[in-house]
Amino acid sequence: MAATTASKMFKLALIQLRVTANKEANILRARSKVLEAAKNGAKVVVLPECFNSPYGTKHFPQYAEPLNGTTSSALLSMAKDAEVYLIGGSFPESSSDGSSKFYNTCTIWSPTGTQLGVHRKVHLFDIDVPGKIRFKESEVLSAGDQLTMVETEFGKIGVGICYDIRFPEMAMIAARKGCVAMIYPGAFNMTTGPLHWELLQRARAVDNQIYVAACSPARDENEAGAGYVAYGHSSVVDPMGVVVGTTDGKEDIVYADVDLARIDEARKSIPVTSQRRFDVYQDVSAT
Numbered sequence: 519m520a521a522t523t524a525s526k527m528f529k530l531a532l533i534q535l536r537v538t539a540n541k542e543a544n545i546l547r548a549r550s551k552v553l554e555a556a557k558n559g560a561k562v563v564v565l566p567e568c569f570n571s572p573y574g575t576k577h578f579p580q581y582a583e584p585l586n587g588t589t590s591s592a593l594l595s596m597a598k599d600a601e602v603y604l605i606g607g608s609f610p611e612s613s614s615d616g617s618s619k620f621y622n623t624c625t626i627w628s629p630t631g632t633q634l635g636v637h638r639k640v641h642l643f644d645i646d647v648p649g650k651i652r653f654k655e656s657e658v659l660s661a662g663d664q665l666t667m668v669e670t671e672f673g674k675i676g677v678g679i680c681y682d683i684r685f686p687e688m689a690m691i692a693a694r695k696g697c698v699a700m701i702y703p704g705a706f707n708m709t710t711g712p713l714h715w716e717l718l719q720r721a722r723a724v725d726n727q728i729y730v731a732a733c734s735p736a737r738d739e740n741e742a743g744a745g746y747v748a749y750g751h752s753s754v755v756d757p758m759g760v761v762v763g764t765t766d767g768k769e770d771i772v773y774a775d776v777d778l779a780r781i782d783e784a785r786k787s788i789p790v791t792s793q794r795r796f797d798v799y800q801d802v803s804a805t
């Protein structure tokens with residue numbers, strides 16, 4: 519596992535945003551929350567999955583826009599004006615190559631407004647839990663085909679979107695390539711949220727001895743036409759698996775002090791990183 523540049527601390531903020539059907543209002547509200555988080559000392563700020571639109575296959579084409587559209591320019595300004603690293607949630611992206619494809623896309627910005635990365639959700643959310651929830655992102659969306667890791671002054675950060683968290687390989691590869699954290703804009707639901715949302719974050723954190731954070735929209739059971747109720751509970755988990763910041767379902771900003779020294783502490787006390795048996799099984803990060 520690559521060495522981390524420990525000993526730095528920074529404040530992370532997760533904006534658990536109340537998302538409505540009004541795209542412009544969502545973007546403006548996100549902006550005011552990002553500025554508020556920065557005022558409160560956050561250096562890395564995260565928005566939720568589909569922060570500018572309701573989450574649902576019927577909504578994606580209606581709200582989709584190109585990568586370099588108005589949402590991206592709003593995110594650029596937010597990052598620059600707040601002087602923060604911004605993991606810009608996600609929005610439905612319409613491809614600009616004439617293919618009429620749509621993606622669920624996260625853009626990542628530096629405090630000077632440089633685009634550091636673009637993550638297109640790699641694992642599409644296609645599930646069917648009988649009598650509870652059926653959802654098929656692949657009816658409308660295409661999957662991304664790249665892992666995303668961005669360099670920041672605090673170390674390398676890996677980014678996934680929601681269902682991506684269920685695939686441990688992604689976080690494992692990121693950690694072995696030196697990431698200090700995996701951050702997932704996400705929107706679990708009222709069936710799988712209580713079951714798996716925190717469990718998966720803690721698992722990815724403990725597996726890899728890194729920080730893990732997941733940022734959801736606020737829960738809104740009354741939002742007209744939304745049809746999908748987000749679980750909320752945006753949280754931050756430390757490298758020992760301790761939840762160091764969380765909330766309930768309502769709109770909120772979750773703050774957590776990320777102390778990179780805790781990564782080395784965890785790896786020294788429980789040295790799984792140096793005890794792996796690549797003579798017995800394969801290293802998924804070796805490709």
Ligand SMILES: NC(=O)CCC(=O)C(=O)O
Binds near residue numbers: 567643680681706711
């Ligand atoms: N938006 C998503 O990918 C939802 C993932 C989810 O709820 C799950 O259980 O996984």
